[in-house]
Amino acid sequence: MVRHTILAAALAALSSAALAGSAPTTEQLEARLWNSPALASPYKDNLSEEEKIAGLSKFWSEVKYNFVYVDKLRELDWDQLYLDTIPKVRATKSTAEYYRVLMALCAKLGDGHTNVYPAKEVWDRELARPLIKTRLVEGRVFVRDLLDEGLRKSGVVPGTEIVAVDGEPVAAYARREIAPFQSASTPQDLDMRVYSYGFLVGPVDKRPLVTFRSPEGKTFTLPVTRHDMAGMIKTLVPKAPFEFRMLPGNVAYVALKSFGKDDAADQFLAAFDQIAKSSALVIDVRDNGGGNSHVGFRVL
Secondary structure (H helix, E strand, O other): OOHHHHHHHHHHHHHHHHHHHHHHHHHHHHHHHHOOHOOOOOOOOOOOOOHHHHHHHHHHHHHHHHHHHHHHHHHHHHHHHHHHHHHHHOOOOOOHHHHHHHHHHOOOOOOOOOOOOOOHHHHHHOOOOEEEEEEEOOOEEEEHHHHHHHHHHHHOOOOEEEEEEEEEHHHHHHHHHHHHHOOOHHHHHHHHHHHHHHHOOOOOOOOEEEEEEEEOOEEEEEEEEEOHHHHHHHHHOOOOOOOEEOOOEEEEEEEEEOOOOOOHHHHHHHHHHHHHHEEEEEEOOOOOOEEEEEHHHHOO
């Protein structure tokens, strides 16, 4: 009798364990609702129409029920925009083209922290970048820095103006090719994304013909090579997050290049006794892509 009782208890325990193993956990149930693997389509150069519509619908629903600026959704008539976008999605001939439709829809929200990010395969092939930094200054686009030695040897230096891309005036090119796909919160944010972050981005196997104007006024046109993410990582040398030096006139120059980690604030505080002795202070955040607010607060 004892043996049978032990055996029955063991079988019951095994049965319970089996049931527990097959029953979904709370986390799995939550994932089914908010991040279901049913929508985790593997990458293909051209997703099926059904997958594209599902992705659009997922984005539409996330925005409708989670986007904080509800008045903006009312102004846009978000449901109507969704319906208007369905035929555009159906008309796409590739996954890369499909992403551009989603990015253009997202850009209408006017929020720099609400984005559609293409898959890595699309990013490397269709969103490759040249090794050149640009900036809009008083309505004109200038080279700020470059790591492309070929361009440098051909006469492109910081301060060189870009006046056209593939024969199209630079402002018209930017409005047509870049601006519609940039999510930005303010006009200044949009300018930065169009003329710095997204400028000259495109297919890795195509080299745009860029027309430059030197500081002396000489105009010349050169093909500009784009690099995929791996190529950029190999070429770009990581810069220290903090830089400090004294300029003439007892002026302190401080560059804070990242708030992604505590390093910039740590080094700023370590050097603060010297910085505090200056008569004036220049803080350079031109290369700072953001990060964590608490890092900036420590500097303040």
